[in-house]
Amino acid sequence: MAGDMPTILLLIASNFFMTIAWYWHLKGGMARPLMTVILISWAIAFVEYCLAVPANRIGYAQGWSGGQLKIAQEVIALAVFGLFMVLVLKEPLGWRHAGAFACLIGAAAFMFAGK
Template identity: 55%
Template structure:
């Protein structure tokens, strides 16, 4: 007898994992400026493969429970959250108050996507 997790838990968990891979694929090479561009492109493609291995099932599993707009909104909020942590921890970039305000406005937009006012 297997454990069956709720659709939102599976969907969001896969989207978080997917976005970690995506962020590493897109931005991880920035610390390796001397590596040949073609090398980092192929390494990024390899990493991005695992992003797709999680992103596609997340959307397939989540669609129906969530609308396409809601899935995309969840993905974007997760993507920005993962990127903020990545840029701070891995790239050593400063995260300021203006980033918090901008992220808050994005979350406000996400709140509107998830509410049906009509």
């Protein structure tokens, strides 16, 4: 598990940038022109790619399958988005969020069983 830490940390960092790139404009940026929002989001997403691509390469080189990388990314993405949703968008977490997260954790358990 310690050898997996660079992959996990890079995926967490990349998901912070991905979430910001996709959703930053929903809170206070809705009046900006769409093309401006797209260009700013592309700039932010560039950083996300600079973190996600090495995360996937490192994980794959360490023996993670493509499916394991994807399911790990989805679990991390949901956790990061949950924080963003509550802290930035000021939206409450509900039982459906917990259920969705539990389903992804179950999917991760299946993908990593026996690894």
